[in-house]
Amino acid sequence: MPSGLVALLDDISVIAKAASASLDDVSVAAGKAGSKTAGVVIDDAAVTPSYVTGLSPARELPIIWKITKGSLRNKLLFLLPGALVLSEFLPSAIIWLLMLGGAFLCYEGAEKVLEKLGADKHGKTLEDEIADPVAFESKRVAGAIRTDFILSAEIMAIALNEVADETLFLRGAVLAVVAIVVTLGVYGVVGLIVKIDDIGLYLTKQAESWKQSFGAFLLRFVPKLLAALAMIGTVAMLWVGGGIIVHGTHEVGFHAIYDVVHGAEHAVTEAAGGVLGWVTYAAGSAIVGLVLGGVIAFVLHKVLGVGAEEGH
Template structure:
């Protein structure tokens, strides 16, 4: 009996050492894979503040908390099990899921651009009059969580495509780690952004001249920040979505878009010296965004003009 216990403790010690080593591998892999999701994360952070626009300041943080919980449920309960099964049994499907999500991002970004250029708007917008604040709040939260599901699926697919871990449970832990970190970063940032104007108003009432001036400046700055975030979110949608399509088509054997985008990138790198890295990347990102805009506009045309989908209904994103 004692020898059995000793053997058991030895086995536990070996497992513990292996788990410690795996934890380092998982954290490193999660960090590398998570960095690939930057564009989608930027888009998520840029889009979300619009969901509390027009609502009572007292309801802003509760709404963001409700969306945060919905986002964690999306990632950890709805998407994580499917991602693990996919990586274990059908890894070849990951690239097609990525491309489907990329096409959705292209569509969302292009629709925003088209609406800014005067095209017909589809679904409710933040400019619409709020007749029933409680019902409107529910709609905003459910709409935000639906949009988050798409973006979260894209984040999880990107991370899964980048992970190089041997076992399903290591991939699962890395995915869970990225899911939690991304959610906390995105919605923590959003919470700060939407409360900046309240902070500014409080400082503007201070007796301290420096604090009062800073508060007034902050109040004036917040609308410009929200406008900039909206623009950044649209560009991020097109850049990330277009980039996924470029990479995905290359992976399945269609190299035209990939060769064109990377050919332009390398040409700019070769001609710009010290700034070659930045300008080369910017060239590739810009071409990806243009490809995303064209594809998204085609999808929007087919959905709204050919299939007549989206007239009078609520779209997945906020406009």
């Protein structure tokens, strides 16, 4: 065999091994980065079912598909290139963007808590009469995609922060993987959630008694599931948003909040173990998020008179 061909095949083998290693690096980094976005992902899954509430069951999956495409467009066409440019030329800005997004999550979570406690609701509610279903659907989809853009920006910023020291290629690959997996995972779950009641109704009409019983159970279960998701989403926003603020302020030189929260975590960990220590940290972060979000909500609504454009 000619030596040139041998050398070429050897080079191809080396490139293939390097590509395989790169894929392994991408999968590991994407898993690490994706795990850090869990709280925002939970909130995304909790918020989205509300956007098909009040619409025809036949339109639920098409609407979710429209939102899914909008979410992928948000992440891949706008946020991913912007994140890469930022990480390449102005990496010091990432932490500030993270804290800005964290403050928004704190505000959203605190506003939901305040509304549950009897404060005024801001924006249109789900009980509003639907006069024009087509226009209402378009507006609901547009509102969902706008909300998704903010949550997606936070997901991408969190993921980027986890791989900020990697090569440009690896950063881009990880962000793309996180964007696709998170989007399809979230909206796939949402699609299943909004169809559980239809599945339950179908089963109640079957001849077998066990199918009827299971269908009736699903119909009773769906409202409880949606309520639980809403609560989990609120807690997740406060925990993640507060956690971002705790770590962000520490990184930019203000250590007081970080020292209090992590001091409490360390004390509980030594006394009662790591699990309760983590719970203490999460609770401390959520309290920070609730306080900050409450201040932002007060300033926006009571001082500046600003109302949320879209209610959840």
